[in-house]
Amino acid sequence: MFNYNVKLALKSMRRNPIMTALMVAAIAVGIGISITTLTVYYMMNGNPIPEKSDVLFAVTMDSWNPLRPFDQDNPERAPHQVTYHDAERLIAIAAGKRQAAMFESSLIIEPVNQDDLPFEAGARVTTGDFFSMFNVPFIYGSGWDRSADAGAEPVVVLSKQLNERLFGGEDSVGKRLIMQNTQFQVIGVIDTWEPTPRFYDPINGAFQEINEMFIPYSLTRSLELISAGSDWGWKSEEITSFEQWLNSESAWIQYMVELESPRDRDAYLAHIDAYVSEQKRLGRFERPLNNYVYDVMEWMEYHEVVANDSKVLVGLSFLFLMVCLLSTIALLLTKFVGKQGETSLRRALGASRKIIFKQQIVEVAVIGFSGGLVGLLLAGLGLQGIQYLYDSPDGLVTLDWVMMLTAIGIAITSSMIAGLYPAWRVCKIPPAAQLKTQ
Amino acid sequence: MGFRPMLSSLMRNKTGPILVALQIAVTLAIVINSLFIVIQRVEKINRDSGIDVNNVIVTYVRGFGDDFDVASSITNDIDLIRSIPGVVTAAVSNQVPLSGSGSGNGLRIVPDETVEAVSTARYRWGVEGLDALGVELSRGRNFFAEEVNFVFPASDPPAPASILITQALADDLFGDEDALGKTVYWGSMEPSTIVGIIGVMHGSWVGWDKLGNSVIQPGTQADTTNKYIIRVEPGMRDKLMPIIEQELGESNRRRVVKSVKSLEELAARSYRRDRGMAIILSVVITLLVGLTALVIVGLSSFHVTQRTKQIGTRRALGAKRIDIIRQFMLENWLITTAGAVLGVVLTVAVAYWMETSFGLERLDWRFLPAGIAILWVLSSLAVFEPARRAASVPPAVATRSV
Numbered sequence: 001m002f003n004y005n006v007k008l009a010l011k012s013m014r015r016n017p018i019m020t021a022l023m024v025a026a027i028a029v030g031i032g033i034s035i036t037t038l039t040v041y042y043m044m045n046g047n048p049i050p051e052k053s054d055v056l057f058a059v060t061m062d063s064w065n066p067l068r069p070f071d072q073d074n075p076e077r078a079p080h081q082v083t084y085h086d087a088e089r090l091i092a093i094a095a096g097k098r099q100a101a102m103f104e105s106s107l108i109i110e111p112v113n114q115d116d117l118p119f120e121a122g123a124r125v126t127t128g129d130f131f132s133m134f135n136v137p138f139i140y141g142s143g144w145d146r147s148a149d150a151g152a153e154p155v156v157v158l159s160k161q162l163n164e165r166l167f168g169g170e171d172s173v174g175k176r177l178i179m180q181n182t183q184f185q186v187i188g189v190i191d192t193w194e195p196t197p198r199f200y201d202p203i204n205g206a207f208q209e210i211n212e213m214f215i216p217y218s219l220t221r222s223l224e225l226i227s228a229g230s231d232w233g234w235k236s237e238e239i240t241s242f243e244q245w246l247n248s249e250s251a252w253i254q255y256m257v258e259l260e261s262p263r264d265r266d267a268y269l270a271h272i273d274a275y276v277s278e279q280k281r282l283g284r285f286e287r288p289l290n291n292y293v294y295d296v297m298e299w300m301e302y303h304e305v306v307a308n309d310s311k312v313l314v315g316l317s318f319l320f321l322m323v324c325l326l327s328t329i330a331l332l333l334t335k336f337v338g339k340q341g342e343t344s345l346r347r348a349l350g351a352s353r354k355i356i357f358k359q360q361i362v363e364v365a366v367i368g369f370s371g372g373l374v375g376l377l378l379a380g381l382g383l384q385g386i387q388y389l390y391d392s393p394d395g396l397v398t399l400d401w402v403m404m405l406t407a408i409g410i411a412i413t414s415s416m417i418a419g420l421y422p423a424w425r426v427c428k429i430p431p432a433a434q435l436k437t438q
Numbered sequence: 439m440g441f442r443p444m445l446s447s448l449m450r451n452k453t454g455p456i457l458v459a460l461q462i463a464v465t466l467a468i469v470i471n472s473l474f475i476v477i478q479r480v481e482k483i484n485r486d487s488g489i490d491v492n493n494v495i496v497t498y499v500r501g502f503g504d505d506f507d508v509a510s511s512i513t514n515d516i517d518l519i520r521s522i523p524g525v526v527t528a529a530v531s532n533q534v535p536l537s538g539s540g541s542g543n544g545l546r547i548v549p550d551e552t553v554e555a556v557s558t559a560r561y562r563w564g565v566e567g568l569d570a571l572g573v574e575l576s577r578g579r580n581f582f583a584e585e586v587n588f589v590f591p592a593s594d595p596p597a598p599a600s601i602l603i604t605q606a607l608a609d610d611l612f613g614d615e616d617a618l619g620k621t622v623y624w625g626s627m628e629p630s631t632i633v634g635i636i637g638v639m640h641g642s643w644v645g646w647d648k649l650g651n652s653v654i655q656p657g658t659q660a661d662t663t664n665k666y667i668i669r670v671e672p673g674m675r676d677k678l679m680p681i682i683e684q685e686l687g688e689s690n691r692r693r694v695v696k697s698v699k700s701l702e703e704l705a706a707r708s709y710r711r712d713r714g715m716a717i718i719l720s721v722v723i724t725l726l727v728g729l730t731a732l733v734i735v736g737l738s739s740f741h742v743t744q745r746t747k748q749i750g751t752r753r754a755l756g757a758k759r760i761d762i763i764r765q766f767m768l769e770n771w772l773i774t775t776a777g778a779v780l781g782v783v784l785t786v787a788v789a790y791w792m793e794t795s796f797g798l799e800r801l802d803w804r805f806l807p808a809g810i811a812i813l814w815v816l817s818s819l820a821v822f823e824p825a826r827r828a829a830s831v832p833p834a835v836a837t838r839s840v
Contacts, residue, residue, distance in 0.1 A: 018736065019736060019740075022732060022733065022736050025729070025732075026729055026733070029725050029729055033722060033725070067551060067552060068554070108500060108502040108694055110502060110503070117694075118502060118691075118694050119694060120500060120694055120696055180502075181503065181504050226591075226662060235625075236624075236625040236626040236627070238594055239594050240593060240594045307711070308796040308797065308798070309711065309715050311795075311796060312475070312792055312796055312798065313715075313718060313719075315788075315791070315792075316468055316471065316472060316719075316722065316788075317722070319464055319467065319468050319788070320468060320722060320725075320726055322464055323461050323464045323465055323468070323726060323729070323730065324729065326457055326460050326461040326464065327461055327729065327730075327733040329457055330454055330457040330458055330461065330733065330737055331733065331736060331737070333453060333454055333457070334454065334736075334737055334740045334741075335740075337744070338740070338744075385718075385721075386714070386718070389710065389713065389714035389717055389718070390710060390711065390714050391707070391710060421453075425453075
């Protein structure tokens, strides 16, 4: 019966090709646009590290100006970064299971051979815990341990791309690089790792490519590494040496911690409060106690990682889909009016209302399915367009199977809903009534 | 011919017209709100930056190694660039306007920390800075050569005696008072005197509502990464970019030429979200308007076919062709207008939602009549061809039985 219905549907679609094409086009355009915007939203709104997002926390401490808050629009917030020396001390206290202090920097990789050209590469300066905290996958070697952190050893972990550029992709563990007049030893190469959004640094960009290399945080002092990311200051301090810069109240370090369980959150915050209270006695942290820890998803929300534009687009595109459905209903109605003769005849020959109704619904579902398929193609094109417009890293926005099923699902369900009323109208046609005048 | 036959024909088959009216209502809500956003973004992108964006090249260089002398490297580089034919001038700046990265400060008109400071982007460049960006002083004077010294990282120089500020910053600081010659105070409470005022110059962050606020200190910034701003003769930019990159690269192997980019490209990058939104919404509007028009054409063609007999009867009873065309046009106009009325309510609701939930600007009411006018024209165009076809139904059709 189903096959027969599909056959009838196809036949009926062919009889009125322009109407059919219009309906399929309406659904396709509606699906194409809403799936495009929904995919972008879904990507921005995604959980970049679902297995751990509730035990990883960003730490903020209110070390800001006693006279005014860090963020005038959200006066309750503490600065989103911490000072260098506070981060250094929190690492030493090690109150969590693992901790990552970090900032963006860049270094010149000096040529080993005379013929090679030096070039600049982006680096994330961080503690060795970074790799295990964030489940970073390795192709070769591994990250560094806490003793390398403590000894400020010049070691480096390369991204897959940088290893490709420097060593042609081979196992480069043990090889050496010269940066900042220092010999660095390669100890690991990470595999493709694209957490989206880039949760560990929404401040410098949630949708950028990951860093080209990673080096120990404890090298900051000896190599005088400067931040390529943002730094925020409020205090007028005399800074004429790097050491003074490190000891200043400027907040430029991002600090994240991993706890054993989400339940340890309050206990950890108490540690931070205790640290700040101790600093208060030394005359720092003059604002009232105002420290927070944010888990990964709260941190994404804090930084409004999902752009408002994206939400507006999702809203507008679903209104668009509504227009497409209204069109489909209107078109179906008109089309079914034209089928009165045929329906009457079928009814007269013994087809029950149920059978007629089913047949109409199948026809609509076929139209919906075709519209969904074409819509998916359009969405693919749309995402290519968005990738180009926003100059985003390759593969950042792609249709995965969840979105594909969603697209087909929305197409069929919505077109069936659109088809209900017309189908009901059609099956109310009395048998043979139409035949009389013919 | 009156409304009566038309209304009665509309009433006989209510569902179809209601659906079309609904569709027009939602279309109106999307088109007006999208169009409003598009126009706002386009205006934002096309604001006058005060800078000769099309003829400026920006170069980022970085030295390395123990023996690297940043001051002499900068001096040699700038001399080299200025000697290239086609280059108007070149300058060192601590940050690049419209590029999205840079630093800012707070300024006050009284040395009192409890007074809220006015935020501004802070530039540092020498005598050639203004000319290199093509920015014009509206009043006062440029820096003197003796005011310009090298500033090294972590050297924490005292506040300069003379500074330039933009008119926008002057207005923020002093309101209606004349800012020229006045004193402002930095975070350290050191004073500086305003010696010149720049009419318009955009700062670094295009999304900032104080984009027009900039203060310029005299000096040559010698950082790890140095930024050269190069203005060239009109039309020479794309030809000169590879030449500059090559000549700089060859002149010193202890210095990496990180990038040579046009300021136009950097600015486009800063505005890419706004441009993206404008383009996406334009595509949405085009598709939507096209779809609605096609649906109106499709539906009215169908109705014409359905009502061939009625039309024939009217023609046989003496209705002229123009009457038939008028009937269909009027019928359509009535549906469109009903849809538009509902659409206005919906448009305002959507605009309210976007304003309150996402902080978008309030819809300009003038977009409402404009949107309705567009829909009227569009739906009339869409229905014209089917109506013309209806008018060509011969009166004799009435006498045939289908």
